[in-house]
Amino acid sequence: xxxxxxxxxxxxxxxxxxxxxxxxxxxxxxxxxxxxxxxxxxxxxxxxxxxxxxxxxxxxxxxxxxxxxxxxxxxxxxxxxxxxxxxxxxxxxxxxxxxxxxxxxxxxxxxxxxxxxxxxxxxxxxxxxxxxxxxxxxxxxxxxxxxxxxxxxxxxxxxxxxxxxxxxxxxxxxxxxxxxxxxxxxxxxxxxxxxxxxxxxxxxxxxxxxxxxxxxxxxxxxxxxxxxxxxxxxxxxxxxxxxxxxxxxxxxxxxxxxxxxxxxxxxxxxxxxxxxxxxxxxxxxxxxxxxxxxxxxxxxxxxxxxxxxxxxxxxxxxxxxxxxxxxxxxxxxxxxxxxxxxxxxxxxxxxxxxxxxxxxxxxxxxxxxxxxxxxxxxxxxxxxxxxxxxxxxxxxxxxxxxxxxxxxxxxxxxxxxxxxxxxxxxxxxxxxxxxxxxxxxxxxxxxxxxxxxxxxxxxxxxxxxxxxxxxxxxxxxxxxxxxxxxxxxxxx
Amino acid sequence: xxxxxxxxxxxxxxxxxxxxxxxxxxxxxxxxxxxxxxxxxxxxxxxxxxxxxxxxxxxxxxxxxxxxxxxxxxxxxxxxxxxxxxxxxxxxxxxxxxxxxxxxxxxxxxxxxxxxxxxxxxxxxxxxxxxxxxxxxxxxxxxxxxxxxxxxxxxxxxxxxxxxxxxxxxxxxxxxxxxxxxxxxxxxxxxxxxxxxxxxxxxxxxxxxxxxxxxxxxxxxxxxxxxxxxxxxxxxxxxxxxxxxxxxxx
Numbered sequence: 255x256x257x258x259x260x261x262x263x264x265x266x267x268x269x270x271x272x273x274x275x276x277x278x279x280x281x282x283x284x285x286x287x288x289x290x291x292x293x294x295x296x297x298x299x300x301x302x303x304x305x306x307x308x309x310x311x312x313x314x315x316x317x318x319x320x321x322x323x324x325x326x327x328x329x330x331x332x333x334x335x336x337x338x339x340x341x342x343x344x345x346x347x348x349x350x351x352x353x354x355x356x357x358x359x360x361x362x363x364x365x366x367x368x369x370x371x372x373x374x375x376x377x378x379x380x381x382x383x384x385x386x387x388x389x390x391x392x393x394x395x396x397x398x399x400x401x402x403x404x405x406x407x408x409x410x411x412x413x414x415x416x417x418x419x420x421x422x423x424x425x426x427x428x429x430x431x432x433x434x435x436x437x438x439x440x441x442x443x444x445x446x447x448x449x450x451x452x453x454x455x456x457x458x459x460x461x462x463x464x465x466x467x468x469x470x471x472x473x474x475x476x477x478x479x480x481x482x483x484x485x486x487x488x489x490x491x492x493x494x495x496x497x498x499x500x501x502x503x504x505x506x507x508x509x510x511x512x513x514x515x516x517x518x519x520x521x522x523x524x525x526x527x528x529x530x531x532x533x534x535x536x537x538x539x540x541x542x543x544x545x546x547x548x549x550x551x552x553x554x555x556x557x558x559x560x561x562x563x564x565x566x567x568x569x570x571x572x573x574x575x576x577x578x579x580x581x582x583x584x585x586x587x588x589x590x591x592x593x594x595x596x597x598x599x600x601x602x603x604x605x606x607x608x609x610x611x612x613x614x615x616x617x618x619x620x621x622x623x624x625x626x627x628x629x630x631x632x633x634x635x636x637x638x639x640x641x642x643x644x645x646x647x648x649x650x651x652x653x654x655x656x657x658x659x660x661x662x663x664x665x666x667x668x669x670x671x672x673x674x675x676x677x678x679x680x681x682x683x684x685x686x687x688x689x690x691x692x693x694x695x696x697x698x699x700x701x702x703x704x705x706x707x708x709x710x711x712x713x714x715x716x717x718x719x720x721x722x723x724x725x726x727x728x729x730x731x732x733x734x735x736x737x738x739x740x741x742x743x744x745x746x
Numbered sequence: 747x748x749x750x751x752x753x754x755x756x757x758x759x760x761x762x763x764x765x766x767x768x769x770x771x772x773x774x775x776x777x778x779x780x781x782x783x784x785x786x787x788x789x790x791x792x793x794x795x796x797x798x799x800x801x802x803x804x805x806x807x808x809x810x811x812x813x814x815x816x817x818x819x820x821x822x823x824x825x826x827x828x829x830x831x832x833x834x835x836x837x838x839x840x841x842x843x844x845x846x847x848x849x850x851x852x853x854x855x856x857x858x859x860x861x862x863x864x865x866x867x868x869x870x871x872x873x874x875x876x877x878x879x880x881x882x883x884x885x886x887x888x889x890x891x892x893x894x895x896x897x898x899x900x901x902x903x904x905x906x907x908x909x910x911x912x913x914x915x916x917x918x919x920x921x922x923x924x925x926x927x928x929x930x931x932x933x934x935x936x937x938x939x940x941x942x943x944x945x946x947x948x949x950x951x952x953x954x955x956x957x958x959x960x961x962x963x964x965x966x967x968x969x970x971x972x973x974x975x976x977x978x979x980x981x982x983x984x985x986x987x988x989x990x991x992x993x994x995x996x
Contacts, residue, residue, distance in 0.1 A: 321927045341931050433926055434918040439910040 258301065263287045265338060267299060267347060278426065279303060279316070284347060297335060298350035313340075314436050315426030320346055321433055322425045326388055329419055330381035351421045352404045356397035360476060362414065365508065368515055370415055371477040375518075376541040377402065377420040378470050383534035383692055385422060386463040386582045393460060394427040395469035396450040397476070429461040431581045444493055448486045453497040453525050453571075456490075463582045464527040467534055471522025478515065479507040483523060497525055498567035500559040509556070514544050517553030525567065532589035532622035535692035539591060539624060539671075542691070546671035589622035590694035595684050595718075596659055597699065598629045598652055604731035605699050606659060612729045614663060616695045621667030627656045628673045628687060630680045649674045681717035689723055700728035748773050749858065751938045751954045753780035753899025755797070756812065757787025757834065758942030758992070760978075761951040762796060764970030765941050772955055772966075778855065780899040780938065781810025781862030783846075785827050786988050787942055788978040790816070790834045794842045809849035810862035810900065811871040817847055829985055856958070857894040857930060859887050865896055873901050874937055877915050880907040884915065884935045895928070895956065895963075896935040904939035904952055904965045908932065925962040936963065942975075949995035 257280060262269045267284040274281040284299040286292070302316040320337045323346065333349035359366060359374060378400055385392055392399075403418030427445055429435055437445055437460065444456045452468035459465070475483045483501030487493050501523055505511050518540050524530045531537040540547050547553075594613045596606070617623040629652050637643035656672035663670065677683035688696055700715055719726040750769035755762050769777070783797055784790040801807050812827055816838065819831035838846070851868040853860045864872040864879060866886035874880050884907070887896045909932055910916040920926060928934050939952025950967040957964075976989035 317929070340929060432921050432924040434906060434908040434916065436908070436910070438916060439912045439914070 258282060264299075264343065264345065265336070266290055267297070267336075269299070273298070277303075283350060293335065293349075295333065296350035296352070297347055298332075300346045300348070302344055313344075316340075316344060316346070318428060318436055319425040322390060322428050322430050323348060325430070326385070326390060326425075328384050328388075329421075330384045331422055331425075351401055353401040353421065354404070354417070355423075356400045356402070356473060356477075359414065360397055360480070365480070366477050368478075368512060371474065372515065372541050372544070373415075374402070374417075374420075374477065375470060375474045376538055377417075378473065379467075379534045379538035379541060380692075381420040381422050382463075382466045382470060383538065383586075386466070386534060386586055389431040389581055389583050390425075391429045391461055391463050391582055392422055392425065392427075392466050392469075393429055393455060394424060394446055394450070395422070395466050395473070396447050397473060399424045400473070431461060431583075435460055444490065448488060448493060449482045449484070451493065451496075452527070454527055456493045456497065461582070462527055463533065463585060464530050467522050467530050467537055468527075470534070470537065471519055471530075474515075474519040474522060475501060475504055478504040478511055478519060481507065494571070497571035498564055499525070500564070502558050503555045506556045506558070512544070513549045513553040514540075514547040515553075516555075517547055517549045520552045525571070533586045533692075535586070535591055536589070536622070536624055536669075539626075539691055543671060543673075546673075548669065587694065588618065588620045589624075590616065590618065591624045591626065591692060592616045592695045592697060593626045593628055593684070593688055593691075593693040595680075595696065595698040596627055596629050596656060598631045598655075601699070602731065605729075608729045608731045609697060609699055610659070610663060612697050612727055616697055616727065617663075617665075617668055623668050625660065625663065625668055625670045626673060626687075626691065626693070627660050627670065628675060628684065629656055630675045630677050630683045633676045633678050636676065645676075681714045681721075684714075684718055685721055685723075694724050696722055696724060696726045697729060698726070700730050747775055747958045749776045749778055749855070749956050749958060750774035751778050751780060751860075751897050751936075751956065752941050753862070753897075753938050753953070754782040754810070754902055754940035754942060755779070755784075755787075755793055756782055756940065756942035757784045757790040757793050758951075758975050759787075759789040759792045759796070760972070760975040761942045761968075761970045762793055764968050765951050765953045765966075766796075768966060768968045769953065769955060772964075774955055776855075777805035778853075778858075778860050778897070779805060779807040780860055780897060781808050781849075782812040782899060782940075783807070783810070784816050784834050784838070785812030786830050787975065788982040788984060790837045791839070791842065794838065794845070798842070798845055806853050806855055806860055807849055808853050808860050808862055809846065809851055813846050813849065817843060830988070833982075833984065854890055854893060857892055858956070858958070859890055859893045859896045861896065861898045863898060863900040865898075871900065874898055874935070875901045875903070877907065877917055880917070880935050881915050884933060887933075887935075894930050894933055896933075897954070897956075898935070898937050899940065901937050902940040902943060902945045902952075903937060904954070905937050906963070906965075907935040920965040922965050922967040925957070925960075925964045927961060928956070928963045929961050934963070936965075939965070943991065944995045945991075947995050949992060 258269045266287050268287040270283040272280055272282050279300050279302045282299045284297045317340055323334045332351050335347040338345040401421045401423055405416055405418040407416055446455045450469040450472045452465035454462055455465050472483055484496045504516050504519055522530055636645045636648050652674045653672050660670050675683050698715055715728050752765055777800055779797055815827055815831040816834040819835045820828050823829055861868050864874050864883040866882040872879055874883050884896055887893050904920055906918045906920050907915045938954040941951050941953055944952055949972045951970050954965045972992045976992045979989040
């Protein structure tokens with residue numbers, strides 16, 4: 255399609271300047287023509303290049319984007335406004351989001367400080383998770399397709415370190431589990447961008463949310479080292495390399511990089527999807543709790559993987575072929591993030607035992623589930639003057655208590671972390687934690703936190719159960735203490 | 747225009763009424779019956795009364811193999827359907843039989859082609875249960891240049907076939923209640939499932955609804971009183987197997 259002229263009107267939209275001319279489409283700033291209502295946000299129109307000679311794939315991917323953008327919601331995607339008839343005049347009008355793409359930070363001179371890297375990556379993980387929860391996998395995440403919302407700049411602040419949520423753009427290669435995949439074909443071939451495409455996409459697998467985690471891993475690697483972990487191969491054989499090759503550890507390029515951050519980046523880049531984070535929420539969790547990351551040789555290593563290892567994997571990868579993926583939302587649900595609230599004091603052995611049983615059940619049998627053990631202590635407990643009640647001292651004490659409680663649950667397939675939170679409002683602290691970390695299940699004692707008062711005031715378990723964004727399991731204490739004849743328990 | 751697609755009612759009045767009510771609530775303006783109105787179930791007369799009235803009001807109806815079977819029941823029982831064919835034949839009035847006999851094998855409504863089994867030689871009742879059979883059916887529909895959508899039943903399963911990036915058909919398992927974009931510049935073939943005898947382990951009735959203006963196709967599963975439907979099969983003295991099959995949806 256030829257360039258639209260400034261001032262032209264198309265289906266009620268007044269065309270303003272052309273903001274971007276890409277290989278696939280032109281992006282214009284537009285507004286409703288006279289008489290149109292004000293949507294309350296700026297508008298952008300995407301018009302695909304569909305002149306003769308343009309690939310059919312271009313048209314199909316535009317069709318895919320139209321279908322998918324129409325059903326996506328939330329602040330991590332541009333709002334859909336209108337779509338033109340594909341046969342007549344194809345266009346897509348959406349919210350114009352003010353912000354900078356990740357490319358902006360990659361283009362800055364000098365190495366990015368790791369705290370900025372972590373915040374950018376964490377924002378991307380949150381956005382990807384929100385997408386996966388809507389049964390959609392992006393499959394083309396790369397620096398040009400991730401925008402960080404502008405936020406008001408406080409006086410004297412560094413514009414490079416102040417940015418808002420990540421917004422994902424360009425759903426032309428995306429996969430929605432409830433729609434027929436128009437980009438799938440019988441002779442499966444790689445669909446994606448060479449620098450960021452995941453190994454499973456290379457063999458034609460479309461629809462695995464862990465493919466997006468791989469792409470975030472590539473961007474994390476880029477931010478850390480300024481290089482692409484697998485380059486930009488342009489042959490099928492070159493693309494296939496990432497099925498068995500480990501990238502050079504980022505710390506070889508940048509020794510000052512924290513080991514935990516390399517651990518996180520390389521876990522995202524594991525050739526086998528099953529060895530990556532099971533969901534973007536798990537990735538966001540690690541990025542926001544560096545002290546809880548279990549650093550392995552993957553994090554400490556500064557040497558490239560030996561040829562013999564790559565050779566063995568090469569043999570294995572030769573057999574890798576297309577397999578259908580389960581629904582993203584279902585896939586996320588089988589590897590839950592489970593939060594267990596442990597009372598900081600006065601919990602009976604029976605309560606602690608029952609909580610542990612309930613947690614073990616909730617974690618399920620699939621590897622990859624994560625357990626966050628949380629104790630909320632009142633702010634009034636700590637003291638700045640008394641050494642034994644200093645904040646660090648208290649935290650250490652309650653952390654040790656949590657670790658002790660969680661120890662029998664230790665399982666190689668699960669990850670466990672412990673957190674002490676200070677707050678005057680226990681229920682709100684638990685709810686905030688659950689929302690911030692995409693918790694799937696909250697396990698807490700029904701009798702703890704004041705059941706006897708329940709008839710008169712909303713107790714902590716009731717408030718959490720009512721307001722939680724996820725399933726809440728209220729545990730009542732049970733066996734084996736009843737069988738032992740202990741009668742001194744709460745009558746619940 | 748919203749068109750409800752109902753197939754394989756199989757004399758199940760309870761399921762039919764539930765689907766009709768559901769379709770009306772969804773705003774269906776037109777109805778299409780894709781054959782096998784009778785056979786297996788206990789209420790062929792009532793079902794045909796209902797559908798003949800709807801046809802009089804404008805519903806499209808095509809004939810299925812069980813409708814054929816009820817017209818000319820075989821002397822010896824060779825297949826499952828043969829058991830109830832003779833019984834169904836006796837139940838029907840001569841008017842109902844005459845009406846069944848005049849039903850076409852295919853019918854075109856604008857961009858939609860209705861057929862019970864396959865467009866490729868419809869009287870052979872081929873099962874469209876894989877990509878190959880679906881391709882044959884869709885290819886045979888090319889003789890109607892306007893047709894973009896081919897809808898059939900017969901296989902008692904809900905599947906949407908669409909053209910992938912290379913033009914070959916690909917199967918897709920729809921999720922009930924999700925409006926799937928089915929733009930007109932592509933060709934689509936769907937088996938809409940069975941209203942009166944689901945066989946996928948879920949006793950809920952199946953049908954589909956296409957919104958031709960918005961180009962959205964939605965597959966539905968509808969709860970109905972399958973215990974009552976099974977009970978009427980027992981009361982009619984038909985084989986217990988057909989009653990149980992409704993209860994477990996197999």
